[in-house]
Amino acid sequence: MADLWVCELGLVPYRDALSLQEAVRSARQADAVPDVLLLLEHPPVYTRGRRTEPGELPFAEDWYAARGIEIVDVDRGGKLTYHGPGQLVGYPIVRLGPIVEFLRTMESAIVGTLAGEGIEARGADERPTGVWVGERKIASLGVHVQRRVSTHGFAINVENDLEPFTWIVPCGLEGVQITSVARETGATGRTRCVRRRVAYELASALGRRQRLVSRARLEAAVAPAVAA
Numbered sequence: 494m495a496d497l498w499v500c501e502l503g504l505v506p507y508r509d510a511l512s513l514q515e516a517v518r519s520a521r522q523a524d525a526v527p528d529v530l531l532l533l534e535h536p537p538v539y540t541r542g543r544r545t546e547p548g549e550l551p552f553a554e555d556w557y558a559a560r561g562i563e564i565v566d567v568d569r570g571g572k573l574t575y576h577g578p579g580q581l582v583g584y585p586i587v588r589l590g591p592i593v594e595f596l597r598t599m600e601s602a603i604v605g606t607l608a609g610e611g612i613e614a615r616g617a618d619e620r621p622t623g624v625w626v627g628e629r630k631i632a633s634l635g636v637h638v639q640r641r642v643s644t645h646g647f648a649i650n651v652e653n654d655l656e657p658f659t660w661i662v663p664c665g666l667e668g669v670q671i672t673s674v675a676r677e678t679g680a681t682g683r684t685r686c687v688r689r690r691v692a693y694e695l696a697s698a699l700g701r702r703q704r705l706v707s708r709a710r711l712e713a714a715v716a717p718a719v720a721a
Contacts, residue, residue: 495527497587497701499692500711502533504578507565510535514644517586517711520718521642528587528701529711532688535576537562539661542571542635549573549662562657569645571622571635572665579653580673581687584646585695589638596634599647600624602694603632606649609690612677623664624649629672633664649691651675651684 502510510533520526539550539562549572550557554564562575576582589595600616603624607614614626624632632649650673658671675681696703 494700494702496704497692497696497699498527498529498706498711499696499703500529500531500706500708501688502531502708505533505535507535507538507540507563507576510582510584511565511567513712514584514586516715516719518639518642518644520715521586521588522640523718525718526711526714528585528699530692530695530703531584531586532692533582533584534578534580534684535582537575537577537657539564539573539575539657540569541566541573542569544571544665545573546662546665549665551662552660557660560657560660567637567645569635569637571633573661574633574635574648574663575657575661576648577653577657579651579675579684581649581651581684581691582646583648583691583695585643585699587643587699589641589643592636592638595643596622596636598698599634599695600632602691602698603647603649605694605698606687606691607631607674610674610678610680610683610687612674626672626677629670629677630664630666631672631674631677649674649687651687652681 604614634647636643652675
């Protein structure tokens with residue numbers, strides 16, 4: 494069974510994480526590393542995917558900046574979303590088959606993770622891509638694929654502040670209600686458990702054996718491929 498390297502990074506500025514993803518992608522394309530899952534959190538940031546419409550950010554950028562929220566344009570699919578502390582972000586950098594199948598695999602892993610928290614969730618079905626609890630959205634997905642290797646991935650609201658979602662049109666869905674593990678269960682301090690469970694669920698869904706690696710080990714493995 495092939496490995497899935499799982500690297501837990503803590504709180505990482507969005508642009509720094511983007512640079513790391515690109516480096517790992519280059520190494521994966523060169524077969525210098527196996528499939529990799531980066532697990533982390535971001536300081537407050539809105540990311541605009543390729544299909545974002547101007548009206549999804551209804552206020553001026555300096556209005557958001559005054560509230561400590563950066564805005565970054567990204568090459569992933571999907572629309573506008575928010576990341577912040579307490580939200581678990583996962584970036585699977587993996588060699589892909591069909592993209593839609595990969596999205597459904599991530600949704601399935603997240604649904605399994607949330608079941609472990611006592612939350613009955615479901616994947617997209619006829620909805621836009623993501624994971625839902627009833628009519629409430631609890632996780633978002635968006636990927637970019639280059640030479641059959643993915644970047645970006647998923648974000649699960651665990652115990653993050655949900656108010657910044659009300660200042661935008663999240664995922665292009667007017668009036669959508671965003672929820673979190675903490676809101677659904679009343680429990681706090683669950684980020685570590687959710688992080689461990691989603692790594693297990695995704696590795697299982699991909700048919701991989703998870704192997705925890707440090708950032709230093711990952712960067713050492715990636716460096717020769719990036720320098721080539």
